Amino acid sequence: MAELRGSFSSRIGFIAAAAGSAVGLGNIWKFPYETGTHGGAAFLLVYIFCAFVICMPIMVAEITMGRHAQLNPHGTFKKLGGGKWGIVGIIGIIAGVMILSFYNVVAGWAFGYFLQIGFGDLLNQPDAADRLAHFLAQHPDKTAANFSFYGDYFGTYIANVTDNLIFSLAFMIGTAAIVAGGVQKGIERWTKILMPALVVVIVGLIIYALTLPNAMEGIRFYLVPDFTKIDSVTVYKALSQAFFSLSLGMGALITYGSYFGKKDNIVSSAAIVTGADLTIAFLAGLLIFPLVFFQGMAPSEGPGLVFVALPAIFADMGPFMGRLIGGGFFLLLCFAALTSTISLLEVPVSYVTDEFKMKRKTGVILFATLIFVVGLPSMLSQGAVPWLTEFVTYGGQTRDFMTVVIDLFSDIALPLGGLLISLFVAYRWRIFRLSDEIEQGHPRFKGSFGEKFITIMLSVVSPLVVAVVLLETILQKFFGATLF
Ligand code: TRP
Numbered sequence: 273m274a275e276l277r278g279s280f281s282s283r284i285g286f287i288a289a290a291a292g293s294a295v296g297l298g299n300i301w302k303f304p305y306e307t308g309t310h311g312g313a314a315f316l317l318v319y320i321f322c323a324f325v326i327c328m329p330i331m332v333a334e335i336t337m338g339r340h341a342q343l344n345p346h347g348t349f350k351k352l353g354g355g356k357w358g359i360v361g362i363i364g365i366i367a368g369v370m371i372l373s374f375y376n377v378v379a380g381w382a383f384g385y386f387l388q389i390g391f392g393d394l395l396n397q398p399d400a401a402d403r404l405a406h407f408l409a410q411h412p413d414k415t416a417a418n419f420s421f422y423g424d425y426f427g428t429y430i431a432n433v434t435d436n437l438i439f440s441l442a443f444m445i446g447t448a449a450i451v452a453g454g455v456q457k458g459i460e461r462w463t464k465i466l467m468p469a470l471v472v473v474i475v476g477l478i479i480y481a482l483t484l485p486n487a488m489e490g491i492r493f494y495l496v497p498d499f500t501k502i503d504s505v506t507v508y509k510a511l512s513q514a515f516f517s518l519s520l521g522m523g524a525l526i527t528y529g530s531y532f533g534k535k536d537n538i539v540s541s542a543a544i545v546t547g548a549d550l551t552i553a554f555l556a557g558l559l560i561f562p563l564v565f566f567q568g569m570a571p572s573e574g575p576g577l578v579f580v581a582l583p584a585i586f587a588d589m590g591p592f593m594g595r596l597i598g599g600g601f602f603l604l605l606c607f608a609a610l611t612s613t614i615s616l617l618e619v620p621v622s623y624v625t626d627e628f629k630m631k632r633k634t635g636v637i638l639f640a641t642l643i644f645v646v647g648l649p650s651m652l653s654q655g656a657v658p659w660l661t662e663f664v665t666y667g668g669q670t671r672d673f674m675t676v677v678i679d680l681f682s683d684i685a686l687p688l689g690g691l692l693i694s695l696f697v698a699y700r701w702r703i704f705r706l707s708d709e710i711e712q713g714h715p716r717f718k719g720s721f722g723e724k725f726i727t728i729m730l731s732v733v734s735p736l737v738v739a740v741v742l743l744e745t746i747l748q749k750f751f752g753a754t755l756f
Contacts, residue, residue, distance in 0.1 A: 277342065277626075278454050283536040285456060287544055288463035290335075290519075290528050292611030294549040295467065297378050298517040300605055301578050303553040304560040308571030310509045311501035312493040316557065318507055322514035323550055326737055329729035330690045331520055331542045333697045333706065338529025339538070340709045344622040345523025348530070352701045360692045364523035365620050367689065369639070370681035371522070372616040373647035374674050376447070379609040380440030380651075381430060385579060386606055387439075390599025395587040397421050403428075420569070422583045426576045431655025440651060441644065443606075447613040448640035452633050455618055456531065463611055467548075470604040474555045477601070481562040481585070490561035493571060504754055508745040511738070512683040517549055521686035521693070524615045527622045536713040539722055552608075617643070650674040667752040679749055684742070691738040698731035706730075 280286040307315045341348035346361030353360075388394040400421050407419045430436065450459070481487055515521045532538070556578075563581040564571050573580060586598030617639060624635040653660035653673035660673045671679070697706055706726075711717045740755070747753045 277530070278456050279531045280456050280533065281460065283533065283541060284464075285460040286528065286532045286536065287541050288460045288467075289455060289611070289615070290525065290541070290545045291467065291548045292459055292463040292608075293519045293524055293528065293615030294517060294545055294612075295470075295552045296608045296612030297375060297382070297605070298513070298612070299549065299553040300556045300608065301378060301382070301575070303513060303517060304557050305573065305575055305577040306509050306513050307494070307557055308561070308564065308577055309574060310506045311498070311503075312561075312571065313495050313497035314499060314501040315506050315510055316494065316554075317497055318502065318510040319514060319553075320550065322511045323518065323546055325729070326511065326734050327514045327518050327520055327690070328542055328546045329726045330693055330734060331518060331525060331546065332539055332710070332726055333693050333730055334520065334523070334525035335529035335532060335538050335542060336706050336709045337693075337697065337701070338523075338526035339532045339534070340705070341526075342530050344530070344626045345526045345619065346623055347626050348523075348526050349696070352705075353696060357696065357700065360689070360696065361523060361526075361623075363685065364521070364526075364689050365623050367522040367681045367685035368524060368616050368619040369643055369646065370677055370685075371516075372613060372643050374650040374677050375609070375616065376444050376613060376643065377436065377440050377647050377651045377674070379443045379606065379613060380436050381579065382602055382605045382609060383439040383443055384429065384435050385583070386599060386602035389583060389586060389602055390595055394425070394583060395591065395594045395598065397587065420567075420580065422580045423569075423573075423576065425583075426579045427655065429579075433652070433656050436651050436656075440647065443610075443613065444640050444644045446610060447617050448636050450610070450614050451617045451621055451640075452636045454632070455528075455614065459611060459614065462607070466604060466607045466611075470608055471552070471555065473597070473601050473604055474552075474559055477585075477597070478555065478559045478562075481559055481566070484562060484566040486565045486568075487562035490563070490565035490571075491558075493565065494557050494561040504741075504744050504756055505748060508683070508741050508748065511741050512687055512745070515686035515690055516682050517553060518546060519612070519615060521689035522619070523689070524619055527619050528615065530622070534712050538710050539714055539717065539726075650677055667749050683745060683749070687738050687742050687745070691735055691742065694730045694734045694738070698727075698735070703727050703731065 280289065337348050337352060341351045343351060345364045346358050349361040350358035403421060403424050404416060404419050407424055519525060560578060560581055561571065563585055567581060567584055569581060583598065586594040589597060620639045621632060621635040624630040625632050649660050650673055653663060655661055662670050663673045663676055664671055697703065707718050707723055717723055744755050747755060
């Protein structure tokens with residue numbers, strides 16, 4: 273081996289890195305808007321079920337495979353399954369590359385918001401009068417009451433080329449610098465401080481949000497389920513969101529698992545990571561929905577939800593507190609995103625260092641550049657370039673380039689990866705080998721309830737549920753049809 277493979281110094285190091293990978297824009301940006309668009313509390317319930325019941329066993333499987341093989345996803349599948357199984361690892365690596373390509377763009381938005389709230393004059397609502405006039409001229413049927421400064425601002429912001437180019441490039445360079453230094457250094461220390469800080473800021477903001485008028489309407493929307501709102505879109509969005517948020521289905525956790533100590537307990541670590549991820553997503557919802565209802569926004573606003581709902585509140589806090597709390601919030605969001613982008617970049621890098629004995633630094637430069645370039649069309653598809661913004665129409669909806677990437681590589685590739693991982697472990701690698709590996713850091717695992725649960729889930733329930741939901745996803749998305 274050209275370079276020694278790294279490893280985490282302790283179980284806590286692994287948990288910090290895996291939870292850092294899980295907690296990110298998926299929790300704070302994506303989860304609230306998916307929840308808002310797909311049924312509120314009903315979505316939340318399905319989501320919790322997907323995360324703990326369907327996904328957690330798959331997380332155990334990924335980590336265990338990686339630790340057993342001590343390799344990247346491609347190497348792991350090839351070593352444990354032989355021959356063609358390596359392709360599954362390759363698909364995962366490609367999915368990771370594509371996910372990072374758009375994720376880095378959104379991280380760039382968060383970075384831009386941090387700078388403009390913390391140091392710029394976003395909270396003073398610059399050029400509000402001009403924007404309103406422009407809005408009214410564009411929409412003769414609307415009045416000033418329909419105008420939302422931060423809604424309009426977000427729309428123009430993501431269509432702006434220069435800012436996005438600079439900030440997402442900065443974000444990719446930051447990610448690359450950390451991955452070049454090796455995953456284990458730094459992550460552990462940072463995550464242990466920054467994650468609790470993020471929780472403190474969010475909880476503080478929740479308390480503030482709950483005192484606002486109409487907050488309870490938001491809470492009702494978020495916590496009192498209306499089961500008539502559960503349809504197949506709710507289910508497939510919740511499942512793919514669970515995979516995305518847990519960093520599951522493309523081998524990120526195979527890779528991190530390969531750095532995990534043999535004496536450590538995989539099952540309890542996976543439970544902690546899942547719990548931490550779910551907690552942060554849950555808190556993000558608890559913060560956003562009261563704000564959304566307070567401001568009279570539609571919860572189904574879409575990807576702009578947090579970028580629109582939050583700045584208005586920070587502006588209300590006054591110039592000093594707004595900068596401090598608002599800037600702090602977006603800064604912590606950037607760090608949460610950074611510990612996720614690190615895990616995404618680590619996957620292709622571990623592949624080329626393991627399989628082609630490439631130097632880590634070379635692999636980092638290669639993939640950071642490639643992924644940044646692949647992300648450019650996603651960046652430009654948010655209004656900057658018309659043909660990318662209205663890229664294709666399928667299932668009766670016109671989609672921008674970024675949405676197509678999310679559809680293919682997040683909504684479809686991740687559950688597909690999860691399906692293949694469970695089938696692989698249950699029917700090719702076999703559960704007894706999984707149990708042997710887990711047992712090394714978890715005496716008395718064999719014969720335990722946990723083992724029985726994981727066995728049933730991986731061999732029957734998860735593959736069945738994921739396969740049906742995946743079929744439904746594809747039918748709905750591309751053909752506008754449905755199984756049910
Ligand atoms: N889970 C991260 C988030 O919620 C994103 C992420 C990191 C990811 N690594 C991943 C998503 C691997 C899918 C696969 O922000």
